[in-house]
Amino acid sequence: MAEHRLKPITPLGGDTSRKDTFQGVTITEVVDTALASLSARASQAAEFRAAAPKFFGFDLPAPARSASGGDYTAIWTGPEQWFIEAPFATHEDIARIVKQGFGDAASVTEQTDGWGRFDLEGPRVRKVFEILSNLDLEKLPSGGASRTVIEHLGCILVCREAGARYSVYGPRSSAASLHHALVTAAKAAL
């Protein structure tokens, strides 16, 4: 991207990402991920299926799963729809980049700033989710992913490492409310 003169702020309104530490869990505001939605077009289903492994180097994941390889992680978000993660520094224009790989076989939409991402890490992280999410985290394996409700908000929960590291994507405009809920839950549970 060109060097423009606008300064970004984080979903929490800061200049840099925020980190909160508790006994056994850290909560980090993650701002270095670019995000795009990728939807298959039914009329070019075969082309879409062929393009995916070619572009990403791996097959797109099944429902309730994510898959990673190279710069990309794909998260299943709905029937024939995935969210694609890539490093922001190299992929700020992620929608254009992914669209080039799929052409008319896919609809691609930039989602980077539609979401605020918080990573929760640590050995006691599941305790925190007990008062946040109705999902059964003991049964969510590494790579598991699900869209669900946290603090009344539609969020995407990605299990990076079972029992140890999870990402929560929530609507960016509500990042402050979501962060408040995560921190409150951590204080209550830990």
Place this chain on the structure above:
Amino acid sequence: MSQTNRLQGGQIDRSKVLNFTFDGKAFQGYQGDTLASALLANGVRLMGRSFKYHRPRGPISSGSEEPNAIVELRSGARQEPNTRATIAELFEGLSAKSQNHVGSLKFDFLAVNDRLASFFAAGFYYKTFMWPKAFWEKLYEPMIRRAAGLGSLSMQTDPDAYDKGFLHCDLLVIGAGPSGLAAALTAARSGARVILADEDFAPGGRLNAETFTLGNTSGAEWAQAAVAELSAMPNVRILTRTVVIGAFDHGIYGALERVSDHLPVPSEGKPRQILWRIYSSRAVLAAGATERPIAFRNNDRPGIMMAGALRAYVNRWAATPGKSVAVFTNNDDGLRTASDLIAKGVKVSAVIDSRADGPAFSGAEHLRGAVVTDALGRLGLHSVKVKLASGEIRQIPCEALGVSGGWNPNVHLTCHQRGLPVWNADLAAFVPGSLPPGMVVAGAANGEFSTAAALASGAKAAAGALDALGLSAAPADLPQAEDAPTRVSPLWYVPHKGRAWLDQQNDVTVKDVKLAHQEGFRSVEHLKRYTTMGMATDQGKTSNIGGLAVMAEMTGKSIPDTGTTIYRPPYTPVPIGAFAGRSAGADFRPKRLTPSHKWAAEQGAVFVEVGMWLRAQWLPRQGETHWRQSVDREVAATRGSVGICDVTTLGKIDVQGPDAAEFLNRIYCNPFAKLPVGKVRYGLMLREDGMAMDDGTTARLAEDHFVTTTTTANAVGVYRHMEFCRQCLWPDLDVQIISTTEAWAQFSVAGPNARKLLQKIVDPEYDISNEAFPYMGCGEITVCGGLRARLFRISFSGELAYEIAVPTRYGDGLVRAMMEAGREFDAVVYGTEALGVMRIEKGHAAGNELNGTTSALNLGMGGMVNKKKDSIGSTLSEREGMNAADALNLVGFEPVDRSKTLLGGMHFINRGAPADAKNDQGYMTSVAFSPSLGHSVGLGFLKNGAARKGEVIRAVNPLANEEVEVKVVSAHFVDPEGERLRG
């Protein structure tokens, strides 16, 4: 007088002395005490006054079923009324107050009600306060409200937090008595995920209250060992102080954990309570049983309690309610209380057994075939009158009386999904009937009362549940335990002309039930409503069965034919705060902040809630003291030069795919197929019934790529509707949709200098002159030296206007850059109020007009409903009723007297006609003071309004007796020809 009634032994920690107060008086107890056990140990039997008659009362139970010992705990904002002293854990510094009396607990002025008992019988307020009518509101109701009710609220905000949480298990075990522990051990050893919940702070159930041995150890020790084994297993979660309140659909159970109730103040960040939602594959209900009383005259004297509760106080808490105790029973279990008392060295004055043929008992005088007929001692029992088998009446001195009328299995949770319990004549009790799917019942809750039967049934229930889940359970290794049969001869009340109490919480007597019968309230549900039996905090746990037994006797029906009232959740009371969780006060719901929020807050903006969004309503400048000053200035500055408004809140939906245009064609009533790339079009979306649903603009960025906008309020609903159309109506249209509302920070830049301002922001390679970028144009551009952005030439204000969008993280930077660039034009940022004023001046419909009852025709857009294509709502728009000649039309209104103010919601009435519904001509939807015109203006719907311009009618507000003469005008008050926005 310190703990005069404390005995030896018990499961209390005498090394931890706890100081507490009751009604201001200081006492001491021990760690492990409840408030009730500590008070009894201190010789206090009187703990409260009854609801209606203000009769002196003491505890009758040792658990959550307690109707009498209801107290206020703590003080200040944490004051908590209606807390059961029998389950309130003692802690250092606890302050408790008795409730429901005027004057002191011992001398209650309202005890006069007891003398007027004949006046207050069941249904008294239905009969007594009927006349004179006017007295109800002024006299009777305030009087009753003062006299009745239980504890009082602090009227302060609860300083504590409540959480809600989610747990998952293969097997939920409800109750940690012998059957629950056996079930949990069986399941846990097989590797299943187990949750064991118990309302007590010490698991073990009746094992803590009895002197039985299990194998070679005491029951309490066995329970502790079982809990220790379970606690060490990673697949087990033990929830103490947790009551399972309800059995809901598909294996979901509600449970309330009292996390911090036993602490003076919750630890930093910790909740007072957690309301758990437990997802279970199977559940074992091991909720035990509740002992029931036998009603007799004055059976509510302080000191009279359930025999099992008395035993629990003596065995578990080493506290006796009196130095000498009598026992009144109709079953063998009552005899245990007598033996345990004797073993503890408490004098047993007599054992009164209603059965002439009951088993022999030695150790105390045993009166077989005898009944208690009266109790003496108003503030505390001192003796009972007994009618012997011979008919002779004898008075027996005693400070306490243990009563056992038999045990009722706690079937409540089995009935939460329409299940009905069934009568077991051998046990003289209701036992579980049909069960919720996935539930099995074990132990006393299932009528299996002996310890051995409880252990065995718990293990069996768990093994069965696991088998159904495909897990195999190892045969349980159960200890030897007592296995006494249940022998009971039903006795519900002792006939007498005095008052015998069935429901002590609601002051319902045997006579009241008879009165209800006499007056025709014979169904149990009617009986409950008429007498209030079974209502309030205890929900009749000790009283309901007795009451319906009396009704059965009156009607001549059997008890099972009489039936029980419906059992509903919650099993025990749940504070409203626990249902709210953290969603209270400022955290009631999440907030949505706009990309310019930080900047606007720095400017001192006043924010308004719009759905979940917080939007700047106006941005006051120094010296402005009234909102109108700020709003008028913002409007004038925008119309005079340039204003900026954050419009990110409008819903944005990305619509892509080869069939995207066709899809839009069908969800909007007007056509989209031929919209050229690089152009924007207004769209009106109808519901299938032809009423307007939403409106917005749609931009075509590419042949197969559109961005459509929704109103702020309807963004979620419109997206849901579009998915419905896509998936359910036209599943093979190749179209993909996704929300991008939050991904882009979007600002309206409006006013004659809008273009000049934007030319300083948009990179020079993009020509945004009127020729290159005309009205309703759109395109992808870059700004501020290369940042990708989108520009739309659309106008809500009626001015030359654009909407510019950048990725949200740069929205803050963009508003700052635009304000810098706009300095030479005195650019302002305007809020929602000025936005509203300008759209009313321009005659644009918004939420007030798209109110769910208005059609395209009403809105003046009837011509937009394209008849040459199918679209949602087009067919039903053709209905006759929606095309009436005098249909409402959206028009403008201005006051004839320009100094008058118009009000939203005013109705239109023709001159000279009465202001009533029959003459209603329509209503005002939106009003504003127009700074551009210098007077009030309004939009509204008027019958045949389009043809009535120039007419003068009345806008009336009959509620406040106001009316204003208004002239019907075009809705476009400003620039009706639309020259500005095309300039």
Place this chain on the structure above:
Amino acid sequence: MIINHPLLGPRDSQEFVYLGDASLIDRPDWQAENAVDQFHEYLYQRTNPAGEHQELWFHEQGDRSWLVVTRNTLTHEITAVELARDVARRRGRSK
């Protein structure tokens, strides 16, 4: 309630939004002779069974699938859950 989502397995009904009778899938042909009558029937005339009912639920806080859920309105027993798109196709809907 728990809805057994055909793609995601058991999910709490709290994540869903309820719409109503699954007959809303059967939108009439706008070009039919008695289209207004047909649309009137479609929109306003519903059965309200005390028992098995096919109804539309939207997984709003999930994968945004519309589902057809067969539920007993007396017991809340759910006997079938399908993607509404599949049901629609089976009922002859296409483009």
